[in-house]
Amino acid sequence: MWAPLLDALWALPLEKRIFGAVLLFSWTVYLWETFLAQRQRRVYRNTTHVPKELGQIMDSETFEKSRLYQLDKSTFSFWSGLYSETEGTVILLFGGIPYLWNFSGVVCRRAGFGPEYEITQSLVFLFLATLFSALTGLPWSLYNTFVIEEKHGFNQQVLVTIYADYIAPLFDKFIPLPEGTLKEEIEVMAKNIDFPLTKVYVVEGSKRSSHSNAYFYGFFKNKRIVLFDTLLEEYSVLNKELTEEGSSESPKSEEGESPETKAKGRNKKQGCKNEEVLAVLGHELGHWKLGHTVKNIVISQMNSFLCFFLFAILIGQKELFAAFGFYDTQPTLIGLMIIFQFIFSPYNEVLSFCLTVLSRRFEFQADAFAKKLGKAKDLYSALIKLNKDNLGFPVSDWLFSMWHYSHPPLLERLQALQDSKQD
Numbered sequence: 001m002w003a004p005l006l007d008a009l010w011a012l013p014l015e016k017r018i019f020g021a022v023l024l025f026s027w028t029v030y031l032w033e034t035f036l037a038q039r040q041r042r043v044y045r046n047t048t049h050v051p052k053e054l055g056q057i058m059d060s061e062t063f064e065k066s067r068l069y070q071l072d073k074s075t076f077s078f079w080s081g082l083y084s085e086t087e088g089t090v091i092l093l094f095g096g097i098p099y100l101w102n103f104s105g106v107v108c109r110r111a112g113f114g115p116e117y118e119i120t121q122s123l124v125f126l127f128l129a130t131l132f133s134a135l136t137g138l139p140w141s142l143y144n145t146f147v148i149e150e151k152h153g154f155n156q157q158v159l160v161t162i163y164a165d166y167i168a169p170l171f172d173k174f175i176p177l178p179e180g181t182l183k184e185e186i187e188v189m190a191k192n193i194d195f196p197l198t199k200v201y202v203v204e205g206s207k208r209s210s211h212s213n214a215y216f217y218g219f220f221k222n223k224r225i226v227l228f229d230t231l232l233e234e235y236s237v238l239n240k241e242l243t244e245e246g247s248s249e250s251p252k253s254e255e256g257e258s259p260e261t262k263a264k265g266r267n268k269k270q271g272c273k274n275e276e277v278l279a280v281l282g283h284e285l286g287h288w289k290l291g292h293t294v295k296n297i298v299i300s301q302m303n304s305f306l307c308f309f310l311f312a313i314l315i316g317q318k319e320l321f322a323a324f325g326f327y328d329t330q331p332t333l334i335g336l337m338i339i340f341q342f343i344f345s346p347y348n349e350v351l352s353f354c355l356t357v358l359s360r361r362f363e364f365q366a367d368a369f370a371k372k373l374g375k376a377k378d379l380y381s382a383l384i385k386l387n388k389d390n391l392g393f394p395v396s397d398w399l400f401s402m403w404h405y406s407h408p409p410l411l412e413r414l415q416a417l418q419d420s421k422q423d
């Protein structure tokens with residue numbers, strides 16, 4: 001039954017087959033991601049209790065708030081995703097790209113630029129295309145900002161994150177880590193794994209999102225370690241303020257408190273104990289020892305090389321242009337768009353999935369490295385401490401997580417460490 005259909009499809013001209021394949025692939029990816037999103041949505045709907053590993057740091061009120069927010073968000077993404085997939089398909093089916101290209105040509109000719117000015121026409125085309133996508137996207141992003149995030153009070157958080165990630169680092173103040181036990185222990189650890197450490201710095205006083213806590217930089221035999229002061233209990237500005245205030249709230253009666261009140265207590269000391277700092281550093285140095293940094297650089301270089309090599313071959317293929325309605329002309333800008341956005345899209349999907357898998361593997365390997373240094377227990381407690389302020393919704397569907405998260409979610413890391421704590 002299928003054979004005649006396939007034969008008929010195969011008999012179509014090459015450009016029609018290319019066009020069909022592009023559309024088919026785009027919808028396949030769309031349906032797959034929608035399927036994953038629905039799985040994740042089921043997790044939002046059914047997980048009504050804080051996982052026991054996180055009972056200490058997340059109270060049920062915060063958990064519920066974040067759960068409802070994610071539910072609303074996922075409904076929104078469903079509709080906006082459906083809209084944009086349909087819009088893209090309609091544009092392709094009705095020849096929106098050649099139409100806009102010709103329209104740009106008309107605009108140029110009116111302004112006195114003939115067909116020989118391909119660059120001018122390309123700029124006009126880019127401008128109009130950007131304008132169009134901004135206009136069609138605007139209602140969605142307005143709805144997202146002013147309805148969904150407003151309703152859940154998440155607006156400010158976005159601003160804080162932008163500040164913490166992009167603006168605060170511009171004003172970072174680096175000072176050498178003072179002499180003391182921590183510095184000695186770091187040097188011993190570096191020596192044990194042959195890390196060519198030359199200096200240890202602390203970044204002072206900043207309000208930042210906690211996903212970067214420590215890193216290293218430098219070439220070859222001249223490496224430096226940088227620790228954020230928010231990582232260090234003895235160093236954290238928050239703790240200093242706490243001591244200066246003369247701690248109005250007594251931090252004594254911790255044992256009698258339920259985990260929930262503990263989680264709410266803002267006045268507790270922030271940051272990690274020395275052993276925990278070393279465990280976090282053990283993870284980071286694991287990335288170095290296992291060659292993760294170098295591997296990532298090599299992969300991205302090879303990828304760029306491959307892409308430009310393929311592009312150079314494909315840009316000469318007239319059928320590719322014809323597939324998208326360009327029969328007589330082959331403008332370079334349109335070629336770039338067709339090849340990078342449509343033709344490479346299967347390759348990009350596969351590549352990005354492989355990179356996600358690899359990156360997660362690297363994270364688990366770095367955790368395992370810290371464990372081999374005997375730091376599983378300290379890393380476990382450090383991870384809990386460091387993530388308590390930006391947990392979001394901590395539970396995820398495994399398939400959704402595997403496809404989307406380049407960094408394993410906290411719970412998965414904790415579980416892996418727990419498994420390894422036993423052996």
Ligand SMILES: [Zn+2]
Nearest residue numbers: 283287363366
């Ligand atoms: Zn890592």
